[in-house]
Amino acid sequence: MRRRHTTTRLLAITALALPLILSAAPAPAAAPPAPTRQLSDVIPAPVETRPDARNAFRISPLTVIRTTPGSAAAMRIGRQLATTLRPATGYPLPVLAVRSTPLPEIALLIGGTDDRIGQQGYQLDVTRHRVTIRANNPAGLFAGTQTLRQLLPADIEAPDRQRTAWTVPGGHIVDHPRFDYRGAMLDLARHFHTVDEITAYVDLLSQYKINYLHLHLTDDQGWRIQIDSWPRLTTVGGGPGTGVDGVGPGYLTKADYQAIVAYAAARHITIIPEIDMPGHTNAAQSTYPELNCDGVAPPPRTDIAVGYSSLCINDELTYRFVEDVIRELAAITPGPFLHIGGDEAHATTDEDYRTFMNRVLPLVAKYGKRAYGWNEITQADTSADDVAQFWGTGTTNGSLVAAAARGTKVVMSPANKAYLDMKYDANTRLGLRWAGLIEVSDAYGWDPATRVTGIGEDAVLGVEAPLWSETLRTLDDIEHMAFPRLPAIAELGWSTSASHNWESFRTRLGEQAPRWRLQQVDFYPSPQVPWL
Numbered sequence: 001m002r003r004r005h006t007t008t009r010l011l012a013i014t015a016l017a018l019p020l021i022l023s024a025a026p027a028p029a030a031a032p033p034a035p036t037r038q039l040s041d042v043i044p045a046p047v048e049t050r051p052d053a054r055n056a057f058r059i060s061p062l063t064v065i066r067t068t069p070g071s072a073a074a075m076r077i078g079r080q081l082a083t084t085l086r087p088a089t090g091y092p093l094p095v096l097a098v099r100s101t102p103l104p105e106i107a108l109l110i111g112g113t114d115d116r117i118g119q120q121g122y123q124l125d126v127t128r129h130r131v132t133i134r135a136n137n138p139a140g141l142f143a144g145t146q147t148l149r150q151l152l153p154a155d156i157e158a159p160d161r162q163r164t165a166w167t168v169p170g171g172h173i174v175d176h177p178r179f180d181y182r183g184a185m186l187d188l189a190r191h192f193h194t195v196d197e198i199t200a201y202v203d204l205l206s207q208y209k210i211n212y213l214h215l216h217l218t219d220d221q222g223w224r225i226q227i228d229s230w231p232r233l234t235t236v237g238g239g240p241g242t243g244v245d246g247v248g249p250g251y252l253t254k255a256d257y258q259a260i261v262a263y264a265a266a267r268h269i270t271i272i273p274e275i276d277m278p279g280h281t282n283a284a285q286s287t288y289p290e291l292n293c294d295g296v297a298p299p300p301r302t303d304i305a306v307g308y309s310s311l312c313i314n315d316e317l318t319y320r321f322v323e324d325v326i327r328e329l330a331a332i333t334p335g336p337f338l339h340i341g342g343d344e345a346h347a348t349t350d351e352d353y354r355t356f357m358n359r360v361l362p363l364v365a366k367y368g369k370r371a372y373g374w375n376e377i378t379q380a381d382t383s384a385d386d387v388a389q390f391w392g393t394g395t396t397n398g399s400l401v402a403a404a405a406r407g408t409k410v411v412m413s414p415a416n417k418a419y420l421d422m423k424y425d426a427n428t429r430l431g432l433r434w435a436g437l438i439e440v441s442d443a444y445g446w447d448p449a450t451r452v453t454g455i456g457e458d459a460v461l462g463v464e465a466p467l468w469s470e471t472l473r474t475l476d477d478i479e480h481m482a483f484p485r486l487p488a489i490a491e492l493g494w495s496t497s498a499s500h501n502w503e504s505f506r507t508r509l510g511e512q513a514p515r516w517r518l519q520q521v522d523f524y525p526s527p528q529v530p531w532l
């Protein structure tokens, strides 16, 4: 279980001390104590690191965080960084939007970057006098601060003051992602997870430069998002007795959902809502009889079978329902994608499936979103705006290749590599094993651009690590399945294929353990990793 850092109330003190700090003499440039970390000890591995052993920066009581004047986003990221660094250092770390200071500084600057870093990248320079992070966009600046966090001693994650020398190794990093999309998915339908649990997961994801969180909001066992035009979806489908074994009740109000969207956005993570259809719909159909072809509501289900439910494909009411849901969800979703599921619709004929999806894909576009679905949606007429999520365990998929040829983009989530709900080994207490056992080396040991024959680098939008929650109830459970495999998928999404190296990865992974212990992350101590 992760204990949250309580926000330190240092701002008042900082304001009082500011004149004093600003009138202080320039910091002595004496050599700081040797850094405990090296510039390349980062997950995901940066594109280029040039260490400079003659330089290192020590965060001191005089250090200020300086941000580009006029950039509200840089100021916000500066404050977030200060909030991360204050508890363990005990330093005031004032955040100042000024052009220069005489003080030792961590400068967070928009613009003036190396050509290569693009929309999400950053560059980081560490000298004796300052740490400078530059990016073209706030997303890159935020990513750079996550790298800085990992370059500090693990004690930086401690909730209270530590007697550590806060030295950052000297040198230069140029870093940018291989893929635009690096996702995680959490299933709220099989067991509901609260706003606090979801935002705690967001905190962890953001440390590894994950930039999308897909929420699986509906399934046979539960409906977890408020829809005003069909109010019983949640009062019944999210009520007592819902979820696997009837012990996963709960739902997100629209206000809850919007709070998660905002919390994630402040960490440069975009929320993607999923409404699974035309199968995986028993929760809705058991609540509203009119959503069934025979007009009879089936009983609620709390088992983990799949493939038995289907919306009524040839009834206009079905499309009114679907449009209502899409419209209401699109209105509270600022991100570009809306996921319409589409997996395992075994109770829908192939012809009906195509009919259904060919009506629903344009509905998503009508409300200004890009349709996203499990790879089965490529059996319908997906366009270049749509995205298909590959979840197969094989290496071929004809309809996916045909869809990619018409421009549909692919997110790679091969179930036997990227599914965080698969057991690590036969003794794992949680999880399922239908796609196989997935040790850390399996989660790391594949390439998103060669996994499926005919789906090359250009067709791949990115990677995603789904976490289905049939067996998961608590945040501890989530953490145990996600860590350490989530960082493996994050590295596949961010780092170059040339840098892919299991020995390097497992060493860097082992170095994360002291941080996770301080953050109270219940990670699985895989025997494959040399844990510190």
Ligand code: TNX
Residues within 6 Å of the ligand: 306, 343, 344, 374, 391, 415, 419, 421, 432, 468, 469, 470
């Ligand atoms: C298959 S993968 C499912 C989910 C289950 C998951 C369990 C996919 C698109 N559908 O309904 O939760 O397996 O691992």
